Amino acid sequence: MSTTNQNSLLRFTTAGSVDDGKSTLIGRLLYDSKSIFEDQLEAVENSSRKKGLENADLSLLTDGLRAEREQGITIDVAYRYFATPRRKFIIADTPGHVQYTRNMVTGASTADLAIILIDARHGLVEQTHRHSFIASLLGIKHLVVCVNKMDLVDFNEDAYQTITSAFRNFSSRLDIPDIKFIPISALLGDNVVEASAKMPWYEGGTLLSHLEEVHVGSDRNLQDCRFPIQYVIRPQTDEARDFRGYAGRIASGVFKVGDEVVALPSGMQSSVKEIFVGADAVERAFPPQSVTITLESDIDLSRGDMLVRENNQPQSLQEIDAQLCWMGEEGLNPGVRYIVRHGTTEVKSMIREVLYKVDINTLHRNEDDKQVGMNDIARVRLRTASPLLADDYRRNRTTGSFILIDPGTNLTVAAGFVS
Amino acid sequence: MTQDYQLDHLDELEAESMFVLREVAAQFERPAILFSGGKDSIVVTHLAAKAFAPARIPMPLVHIDTGHNFLETLEFRDALAERLGVQLVVGSVQATIDAGRVREETGAQASRNRLQTTTLLDTIEEGKYDACIGGARRDEEKARAKERFFSHRDDFGQWDPKHQRPELWNLFNGNHMPGEHFRVFPLNNWTELDIWNYITREKIALPSLYFAHDRKCVVRDGVILAHSEHLPHRDGETPEMMRVRFRTLGDLTITGAIASDADTLEKITAEVAATRITERGGRVDDKRSETSMEDRKKEGYF
Numbered sequence: 218m219s220t221t222n223q224n225s226l227l228r229f230t231t232a233g234s235v236d237d238g239k240s241t242l243i244g245r246l247l248y249d250s251k252s253i254f255e256d257q258l259e260a261v262e263n264s265s266r267k268k269g270l271e272n273a274d275l276s277l278l279t280d281g282l283r284a285e286r287e288q289g290i291t292i293d294v295a296y297r298y299f300a301t302p303r304r305k306f307i308i309a310d311t312p313g314h315v316q317y318t319r320n321m322v323t324g325a326s327t328a329d330l331a332i333i334l335i336d337a338r339h340g341l342v343e344q345t346h347r348h349s350f351i352a353s354l355l356g357i358k359h360l361v362v363c364v365n366k367m368d369l370v371d372f373n374e375d376a377y378q379t380i381t382s383a384f385r386n387f388s389s390r391l392d393i394p395d396i397k398f399i400p401i402s403a404l405l406g407d408n409v410v411e412a413s414a415k416m417p418w419y420e421g422g423t424l425l426s427h428l429e430e431v432h433v434g435s436d437r438n439l440q441d442c443r444f445p446i447q448y449v450i451r452p453q454t455d456e457a458r459d460f461r462g463y464a465g466r467i468a469s470g471v472f473k474v475g476d477e478v479v480a481l482p483s484g485m486q487s488s489v490k491e492i493f494v495g496a497d498a499v500e501r502a503f504p505p506q507s508v509t510i511t512l513e514s515d516i517d518l519s520r521g522d523m524l525v526r527e528n529n530q531p532q533s534l535q536e537i538d539a540q541l542c543w544m545g546e547e548g549l550n551p552g553v554r555y556i557v558r559h560g561t562t563e564v565k566s567m568i569r570e571v572l573y574k575v576d577i578n579t580l581h582r583n584e585d586d587k588q589v590g591m592n593d594i595a596r597v598r599l600r601t602a603s604p605l606l607a608d609d610y611r612r613n614r615t616t617g618s619f620i621l622i623d624p625g626t627n628l629t630v631a632a633g634f635v636s
Numbered sequence: 637m638t639q640d641y642q643l644d645h646l647d648e649l650e651a652e653s654m655f656v657l658r659e660v661a662a663q664f665e666r667p668a669i670l671f672s673g674g675k676d677s678i679v680v681t682h683l684a685a686k687a688f689a690p691a692r693i694p695m696p697l698v699h700i701d702t703g704h705n706f707l708e709t710l711e712f713r714d715a716l717a718e719r720l721g722v723q724l725v726v727g728s729v730q731a732t733i734d735a736g737r738v739r740e741e742t743g744a745q746a747s748r749n750r751l752q753t754t755t756l757l758d759t760i761e762e763g764k765y766d767a768c769i770g771g772a773r774r775d776e777e778k779a780r781a782k783e784r785f786f787s788h789r790d791d792f793g794q795w796d797p798k799h800q801r802p803e804l805w806n807l808f809n810g811n812h813m814p815g816e817h818f819r820v821f822p823l824n825n826w827t828e829l830d831i832w833n834y835i836t837r838e839k840i841a842l843p844s845l846y847f848a849h850d851r852k853c854v855v856r857d858g859v860i861l862a863h864s865e866h867l868p869h870r871d872g873e874t875p876e877m878m879r880v881r882f883r884t885l886g887d888l889t890i891t892g893a894i895a896s897d898a899d900t901l902e903k904i905t906a907e908v909a910a911t912r913i914t915e916r917g918g919r920v921d922d923k924r925s926e927t928s929m930e931d932r933k934k935e936g937y938f
């Protein structure tokens with residue numbers, strides 16, 4: 218096999234309805250790949266015994282909060298880490314319960330791949346649709362649909378085929394290029410790390426082998442140079458009296474020493490003098506590196522400004538059409554001046570209009586009901602107090618995303634996608 | 637390595653942590669780094685030095701001294717602050733006890749671990765710190781696995797794990813009311829092995845306690861504890877010379893050592909890679925109950 222993924226990092230998330238077996242699957246994945254420490258396993262065995270269970274309940278490996286263990290559900294996303302000789306993984310195990318959808322979005326927002334679980338007995342339910350749609354909205358390009366609890370349907374191929382064709386039908390309206398299907402039993406381990414002996418009709422690989430092999434590196438945008446300035450470094454010490462460095466993380470594109478750049482919003486031109494990672498000078502920088510850039514000319518930039526290339530610039534938008542995934546317990550209130558946090562800027566905004574809401578089951582637009590409440594996905598037009606330097610979210614996850622903050626409570630009430 | 641514009645995973649973790657640290661400096665008025673003297677807070681400090689180079693780290697190191705610290709930890713702390721030219725603020729648990737703000741625990745399980753929380757919250761209030769950066773990692777413990785990068789604390793310093801703010805992408809919302817503060821965890825996504833690999837790669841200096849050395853110890857309930865004046869003996873306990881090292885450094889009355897011959901970073905990394913017990917497996921404080929970390933974190937513990 219190729220070794221291109223060696224030492225690379227895959228961030229993935231679980232998704233699907235409550236009780237479909239997400240946490241159990243993660244527990245099983247960790248257990249069968251021997252990534253669980255003895256004291257952790259012992260603690261899980263003790264807790265399982267206390268609950269009167271015969272076997273270790275592997276979901277307790279991620280359901281770490283008292284309330285989660287008492288109720289047997291996941292409430293907030295848990296992050297777990299494991300490595301095989303072929304790859305490193307960061308897992309976000311998210312809750313299926315509709316009330317905690319915001320935590321699912323949290324876990325999925327930094328993922329390269331999502332595993333959607335579907336209970337083989339129940340097939341697609343509303344949360345399957347919602348989570349798949351959110352994954353698509355987030356621009357997750359790789360989906361693994363695990364039809365779980367195959368042990369409860371006698372490992373029957375027809376049950377599996379019915380669900381996969383229903384999902385294919387639904388997902389044709391989503392924007393996810395790579396979708397893979399695997400029949401599993403998270404409880405017993407079939408097709409998770411070890412191939413199942415009970416489903417000879419399935420000819421594909423196991424979940425783990427797929428996770429090890431899937432290639433996500435090409436998902437990054439190396440074309441459009443965007444460097445949002447996060448912090449200005451001015452040491453004002455004797456050794457570095459005139460140093461003025463612009464610190465930030467490359468959002469997209471490749472910056473090289475000597476490159477001509479334009480600073481936005483001022484439009485002033487300069488060229489890259491030096492690039493540092495810490496104290497070390499480097500020749501070039503690319504996403505997701507955190508670097509410090511100095512410029513040849515003495516122009517004054519601050520947080521929120523952006524370095525780009527002359528012939529490839531983001532839009533400067535004050536009137537913005539965007540999808541919102543609403544998370545606030547209170548619904549969208551058109552009278553509130555929500556704060557938009559976008560990249561390294563924060564600016565007041567006004568929601569001018571709700572254009573439509575998305576019906577999560579049919580993916581149709583609903584233009585009649587414009588009350589946006591918790592867990593709704595809506596398309597809105599908003600106006601900001603000053604222009605945002607933005608790209609379409611599909612092209613650029615960093616410059617195309619924003620959050621809305623309620624100025625009264627400081628809570629994050631929505632995730633926004635410029636499109 | 638960077639031929640195809642791929643970062644290896646340590647570079648990716650480093651970039652993420654530097655981003656978080658810079659975001660703290662930009663969003664908050666009075667941030668601080670909570671410096672325990674352990675390897676994780678040493679790595680955080682190293683990352684901060686990188687994030688703000690060639691300037692000095694624009695925030696103080698705050699250390700909560702239980703009065704039961706290893707001497708090596710304190711010497712290391714002072715030398716590091718001096719070398720980096722950063723301000724050092726020390727909150728003293730002894731002073732909190734002397735002021736009658738807390739009462740020293742007594743009995744066989746006595747420890748100052750929990751008392752630290754009061755001193756910590758007092759120190760935060762006195763310094764008016766609005767963001768406290770810690771070295772905790774999600775892989776340490778199941779309640780920590782739930783942490784955000786920016787973790788909100790109410791005006792009593794408490795964590796509410798059932799109502800955490802959603803944290804989308806890398807858009808951190810540090811907005812808060814006066815009196816509230818944030819705990820920030822730049823190392824959230826690092827594992828213990830990542831930390832050791834990174835320390836080796838970056839040649840980061842560590843207190844000698846992390847390396848195998850000969851020391852008088854007592855073995856209590858299967859945990860190897862360093863012999864010291866702060867650790868009253870129980871009946872039948874006699875200190876014995878052992879070859880040990882520490883995986884974490886906390887209050888010396890609760891931090892278990894492990895028997896080990898690993899006296900170089902390479903040997904330690906190899907040992908960590910092969911180990912089957914978590915690093916907090918040796919911490920008496922975590923064993924008090926199934927959710928003791930969550931309970932302490934809710935109160936405002938590190």
Ligand SMILES: Nc1nc2c(ncn2[C@@H]2O[C@H](COP(=O)(O)OP(=O)(O)OP(=O)(O)O)[C@@H](O)[C@H]2O)c(=O)[nH]1
Pocket residue numbers: 233234235236237238239240241242276289290291292311312313314365366367368369401402403404405
């Ligand atoms: N028979 C069988 N039971 C399973 C399987 N996978 C999970 N379960 C059971 O289904 C129940 C729910 O599993 P969890 O892993 O907690 O489900 P979840 O998707 O994480 O639920 P939330 O996080 O609350 O949304 C538990 O009782 C599991 O033991 C499976 O493959 N077969």
Ligand SMILES: [Mg+2]
Pocket residue numbers: 239240241276290291310311312313
């Ligand atoms: Mg779960």
